[in-house]
Amino acid sequence: MKKHIKNAMAVAFFAASMSVVSAAYGAEVTLPVSIDQVGKLKYLVSAEPKSNLYVIILDADNNIIHQEFITSKKLFNLASLVDGKYRMEILNTRKQVVTSKTFNILTEVKRDLVAVQ
Numbered sequence: 453m454k455k456h457i458k459n460a461m462a463v464a465f466f467a468a469s470m471s472v473v474s475a476a477y478g479a480e481v482t483l484p485v486s487i488d489q490v491g492k493l494k495y496l497v498s499a500e501p502k503s504n505l506y507v508i509i510l511d512a513d514n515n516i517i518h519q520e521f522i523t524s525k526k527l528f529n530l531a532s533l534v535d536g537k538y539r540m541e542i543l544n545t546r547k548q549v550v551t552s553k554t555f556n557i558l559t560e561v562k563r564d565l566v567a568v569q
Contacts, residue, residue, distance in 0.1 A: 484499065484500050485497070485498070485499045485503070485505065485542050485550045485551050486498055486499075486551070487540055487542065487551060487552075487553040490527070492531070493529065493530040493531045493533075493557065494527060494528065494529050494530070494531075495527070495528045495530065495540065495553070495555075496525065496526070496527050496528075497522065497525065497526050497528065497540075497542060498524065498525040498526075499522075499524060499525075499542075500524075502523055502524045503523065503524070503544070504521070504523055504544075504545050505521070505522050505523070505542050505543065505544065505550070506519065506520070506521055506522075506542070506543040506544075506545075506547070507519065507520050507521075507522055507526065507528070507540065507541075507542055507543075508540070508541045508543065509528070509530075509538060509539070509540050510538065510539045510540075510541065511536060511537070511538055512536055512537040512538070517533070517538070528540070530555075530557065533557055534557070535557050535558055535559050536556070536557060537554065537555075537556050537557075538554070538555055538556075538557065539552055539553070539554045539555075540552060540553050540554075540555070
């Protein structure tokens with residue numbers, strides 16, 4: 453009888469530990485991660501709770517322009533990039549894309565005519 457109780461307790465403990473591991477595994481895939489524009493050509497990447505994330509910026513031809521490891525928040529200033537189409541991807545530690553954002557950079561030249569008499 454004691455052996456059955458020990459086995460039942462071991463099975464229950466194992467099942468409970470597996471559910472905790474599964475919950476942790478699932479939580480990483482569905483992190484609340486955001487990419488918010490906070491100014492002209494400035495994007496804030498943030499994750500709650502604090503998480504290990506990879507930020508990758510790619511051009512229209514999927515060339516990696518920038519990649520960086522962050523743990524919670526980071527402001528990216530993209531003003532130095534030339535005109536074109538870009539994509540920012542946020543990946544978890546398993547290299548799975550959690551979220552992404554596509555954006556275009558287009559320089560507008562405005563000219564005014566002022567008449568002087």
